[in-house]
Amino acid sequence: MITLSCETPGKFEFKEMILPGPKKGFALLKIRRIGICGTDYHAFEGTQPFFNYPRVLGHEIAAEIAHLENEQEFHIGEKVTINPYFSCGQCIACRNAKPNCCENISVFGVHEDGGMQEYISVPESSLIHGQGLSFDELALVEPLAIGAHGVKLAELKAGEFVLILGAGPIGLGTASLAQIAGGEVIVADYNTNRLDFCRSKLDIAHTINLSETDMHTRLKEITGADMPTVIIDCTGNQEAINGALKFLAHGGKLILIGLQKKEIIISHPEFHKREATLKSSRNALSDDFSHVINCIRKGWIRPLDFISHRVAFERLPENFEKLLNSQQSVIKALVEFG
The missing domain is CATH 3.40.50.720 (NAD(P)-binding Rossmann-like Domain)
Incomplete structure (x- = not known):
């Protein structure tokens, strides 16, 4: 599979990687859309806190499930987004129902490699049902949850x-x-x-x-x-x-x-x-994701209105700086995968 890595500030590089194998408790997702956010722009500029290079960017995810060990709650082919804040479940914040500010938090695309690749492997516990939303809408759920x-x-x-x-x-x-x-x-x-x-x-x-x-x-x-x-x-x-x-x-x-x-x-x-x-206010909680999806389904928020720019995954390196330098006109840019 193809992965796009931000090697150093200002430099992207495509790499050929091995498709992630089955792993207990994890789901394999085929990426369909990635939203580009301020975190990604700042990482490219070298101004993002909590960041090390090289790093695969991208945490605003819309995907379909390619493989699951157990299809009881989710099923193969289902449209999903993810909660990209992976918490330890043991620190004082987690014990007090605040996993969004976990002491040992790992944010997908920030502390660990994210979604700018054809397939990703994520904990099943991070999956969020699409509930009939399109891939474009699902890619906007995470930033709206913030x-x-x-x-x-x-x-x-x-x-x-x-x-x-x-x-x-x-x-x-x-x-x-x-x-x-x-x-x-x-x-x-x-x-x-x-x-x-x-x-x-x-x-x-x-x-x-x-x-x-x-x-x-x-x-x-x-x-x-x-x-x-x-x-x-x-x-x-x-x-x-x-x-x-x-x-x-x-x-x-x-x-x-x-x-x-x-x-x-x-x-x-x-x-x-x-x-x-x-x-x-750091990250978001599961209830925030649920609230956003409910608002979209009721028509209270129209996420498609936010999408001002689109770019194909394979054309992202040559266009990323253009998006960064055209912030006056960009509302939300989506990366599209074939």
Whole structure:
């Protein structure tokens, strides 16, 4: 089988590998779609935390089952996606039903080789039923689950103003799920195309173009001077994260989905006087995947709207940098396998 490895930052290489053999408790999957996410772009750039090279990228999976030892729950030929966060089941986080932040977590495509190959072998416990979704839709489930987890941590109340920082794929998904949760959503970004997408495809009434508008002034207008009681950062940008507190209402919550390598620096007096809550949101839980699939099946989220670019697996190396450099127009790029 053919595997595509990121050998070093900026360099991909195709390799001929042996097809994984049968392994107790594991399923062999034939890859049909892979979503390209910020983690993959950052790995290619060399800016991804928790990363070593060489590495096979890809954790947004849509596949069909090629082999199973036991077909009781799943069956050969079934469309599936996977939960790509493999946990130990023994550490304190796992014992407290938080396997998404397991002390020994291995994320598929980050800590171990991922899905940019024709076949993969994964634990049967990671399989998620497709429930009638298409391969394109299944490839969007994982990134949407990331947003679902952050929104769940925010514990939104109906009508509560929530500011989403960043209108990349994760930010757009988070905005959709915050809206489903009853939040009055505001999205801020510099990218005009993505803000247009928010209004035209997601029906988000409040957007702030940071290249044209002062955020503090606009937020006061939108919220009646109260400011958002929840801010969810989806940028992974140090400046955005460090500056977010000044836009937060007193008593509010700041949720960090975005990840960057450097220090978080905030004003203690500003944080303290707000009695603010700061939470990191890592990965997602099984319930988040289930919630997303339910939302897609009910038509509350239209993942096909997110797909702006497609590339064949065999053409990915020559096109990857083009996708990276055209982020102004890319919403979600899918890799298609024959």
